[in-house]
Amino acid sequence: MLVGIPLEHENSAIEPKECAVEMSDYLVKVAEDRCKVSFARVFGFFAPRLRSYALKQLGNEALAMELVQDTMSNVWQKAHLFNSEKGSPSTWIFTIARNIRFDMLRKVQNRKEDICADDLWPVLCEQTPDANEQALDEQVTLEQIGHLFEDLPEKQKIVLEAIYIEGKSQQEIADELEIPLGTVKSRTRLALQRLKGMISDYD
Amino acid sequence: MIKFHPTPELIEQFVTGILAPAESLMVSAHCDMCKYCRDLVDTKTAEFAFDHLELESAAASYDPQFDMMLANITQQPAAEPRDRARVNTLEQEALSTTIELDGKTFELPKSLHRLVQKKGNWSSLVGKLWQAPVDLGYDGVANFIYMEKGGTVPEHTHRGSELTLVINGEFSDGMNQYDSGDFIYMNGDHTHAPKSDAPEGCLVFSIVDQPLHFTSGIARLLNPFSHLFFR
Numbered sequence: 001m002l003v004g005i006p007l008e009h010e011n012s013a014i015e016p017k018e019c020a021v022e023m024s025d026y027l028v029k030v031a032e033d034r035c036k037v038s039f040a041r042v043f044g045f046f047a048p049r050l051r052s053y054a055l056k057q058l059g060n061e062a063l064a065m066e067l068v069q070d071t072m073s074n075v076w077q078k079a080h081l082f083n084s085e086k087g088s089p090s091t092w093i094f095t096i097a098r099n100i101r102f103d104m105l106r107k108v109q110n111r112k113e114d115i116c117a118d119d120l121w122p123v124l125c126e127q128t129p130d131a132n133e134q135a136l137d138e139q140v141t142l143e144q145i146g147h148l149f150e151d152l153p154e155k156q157k158i159v160l161e162a163i164y165i166e167g168k169s170q171q172e173i174a175d176e177l178e179i180p181l182g183t184v185k186s187r188t189r190l191a192l193q194r195l196k197g198m199i200s201d202y203d
Numbered sequence: 204m205i206k207f208h209p210t211p212e213l214i215e216q217f218v219t220g221i222l223a224p225a226e227s228l229m230v231s232a233h234c235d236m237c238k239y240c241r242d243l244v245d246t247k248t249a250e251f252a253f254d255h256l257e258l259e260s261a262a263a264s265y266d267p268q269f270d271m272m273l274a275n276i277t278q279q280p281a282a283e284p285r286d287r288a289r290v291n292t293l294e295q296e297a298l299s300t301t302i303e304l305d306g307k308t309f310e311l312p313k314s315l316h317r318l319v320q321k322k323g324n325w326s327s328l329v330g331k332l333w334q335a336p337v338d339l340g341y342d343g344v345a346n347f348i349y350m351e352k353g354g355t356v357p358e359h360t361h362r363g364s365e366l367t368l369v370i371n372g373e374f375s376d377g378m379n380q381y382d383s384g385d386f387i388y389m390n391g392d393h394t395h396a397p398k399s400d401a402p403e404g405c406l407v408f409s410i411v412d413q414p415l416h417f418t419s420g421i422a423r424l425l426n427p428f429s430h431l432f433f434r
């Protein structure tokens with residue numbers, strides 16, 4: 001049994017900025033030490049607020065409490081996935097709640113679509129590196145490219161230059177040129193294929 | 204360069220989770236391809252979360268049930284961080300992230316990766332046009348559509364709405380020129396005839412909630428059968 005964890009009923013006096021910093025620290029303690037006191041603070045602040053959000057969204061007391069329960073369980077169990085550089089605790093906790101709500105409604109309304117919240121907003125997924133991205137560097141070296149480079153179509157040249165000379169990632173290039181990542185990938189692939197073709201012709 | 208984005212209203216509905224699932228999938232896939240909208244989504248999410256979970260005063264809704272809930276939750280063990288190496292290989296074996304047609308390989312945005320397994324076979328339509336249905340369990344119809352260079356969709360209007368995401372290539376529809384990443388919304392007010400002149404053709408993903416209505420020339424004869432198109 002759990003005794004002696006004070007549940008704070010009143011902390012609306014905390015300033016927003018401080019609140020984010022304070023709650024971040026608590027989440028880190030939960031992640032690192034499984035600190036129940038810290039979690040109680042987070043819970044005390046967010047659970048009632050989550051409940052009024054959930055009530056507005058779901059209009060049903062029992063479902064609202066279920067949403068609070070599921071959300072806060074995730075916060076407790078997966079605190080290690082919180083990253084304060086990516087956003088505030090309220091943002092993280094809201095996205096967890098929104099996703100649970102989305103999947104809850106899917107069940108309740110008996111929706112036919114096979115689309116779940118994880119497809120749309122991968123909030124609680126562990127990041128996995130992109131295999132294609134890593135393998136790229138090994139495919140062709142700069143010396144091999146040399147003057148052949150000039151013969152590439154302009155669009156492909158820009159992408160390769162950014163990768164090999166400026167050392168940018170494909171995602172960075174996509175963002176800068178405002179084109180999709182897939183387009184950068186296919187331009188890179190085409191350019192490399194072309195270069196390889198030129199190299200073997202040249203030999 | 205991406206010129207056509209979801210409207211701010213659509214982004215907001217997506218962020219708050221009230222946009223319908225199929226539309227949400229389109230917005231999510233566009234955001235995979237568009238930094239501008241990705242940033243907008245992040246900003247809107249933070250704002251909404253702040254308004255509802257920080258500014259909101261909580262005192263009125265305190266409930267003694269919470270004490271029990273808290274005790275309950277902290278008795279649960281932490282989630283085991285997943286074995287990354289294992290997950291990686293498992294997922295990569297299971298999930299192809301590209302689709303192929305006629306020797307060409309197309310990289311899909313992340314949100315659409317799961318559709319690779321739900322995709323039916325490519326079939327050839329009129330006018331250098333290919334389609335592969337996607338089974339979303341959706342009331343409307345979802346398709347990958349590929350226009351070869353010179354390929355044309357007969358001019359049509361929409362009874363419902365049509366959402367199209369350009370995945371790779373370029374096409375025009377008599378009103379605008381679209382490029383990879385563009386997000387296009389059409390409804391009953393629009394009549395258009397998409398056509399691709401790009402050397403590599405154009406792959407789009409499209410969802411329509413009702414059959415198309417063809418408006419011109421010989422294609423009008425297709426109307427009685429239009430439910431067979433894009434389905």
Ligand SMILES: [Zn+2]
Nearest residue numbers: 208237239240
């Ligand atoms: Zn956009």
